[in-house]
Amino acid sequence: MSAPASAPAAAPDAGTTGRRVEEILDRLAGSGDEEATAAAAAAEELVRALMDFYGAGLARVMRLIGDGQQLALLGDELVASMLVLHDLHPENVTTRIGRALDTVRARHPVETEGFDPDTGVLRLRSTSPGGCGCPSTAQTAQQAIENALSCFAPEVTSVRLDTATAAPEPPLLQISRRPPTAATAS
Template structure:
């Protein structure tokens, strides 16, 4: 992964420039936004103008630093207690992805994995059986969500859970599923971008 890819969510809207899903009232997805920024920079690189490409990457980096500093200041002002806006911010997927991206999230990986599972538990129950922080490998056991048990239904449930985990805890590099009474199923890999290392909130 290049450094420029990590700066994706910092891309600022400009007048007259389409903003994708955000233009339809839907919050932008950090991963999708990252792919869009990477695609734009790749198109510039293919033109062979090294100076323009370097300037674009510098622009993204400057915006990344600016928004990161702003997020750090916000987290400082919301405090550390259970009252105020802080709990709601930490439950928000978009805010979580931005805080992790800037290395500002106050919770550890295991706590954020639990948040991810809680966010989809009503539709797709799952529980952690093992997490290796060194490798980022996560093993989950599917719970009984009342589905028909069809392979296609199970695959859809797995994808929903994995998407939530990728959002809340991008440090997770792979997900392996197992079912009660059976051995582990073949691994379903969820490769995600790791957050950069940056300065914490003041």
């Protein structure tokens, strides 16, 4: 008798996993005694060894599958984040930013205004027609964009989202008949 099939676990996300690893390493190093410091150093060495091992394996996979099949992998957030983490992603940062934004544009339409690789700041402009400019809507969009970028383009360290604000309506212009003048009053 076989066990019932369970639903597949959700794929881990690179940002969450990275933060979790950092928290664990910080906890190990945080107690301050000599034994804990040695354990923290050993844990960091273990993480580096595993990163090197998995990075070498991913590099080999990318070489073996060839260019045509690589494209299918690049759209997967988990695979893309692993390739970026190991500096194996074949696309440049601008292309990866575009790919990340494509995953959220249906709900949060934005255009890229510019990316500064020195500071990691990505400037975006909301193109949402009739957007209300509500702070909660802008915050939701910002969070969705940052989550997508953490997988595809971790070089982006900060997102500046300028929301389009509607131009103020012009004042109502009252048009009426001209008052009579001396020349027309006779």
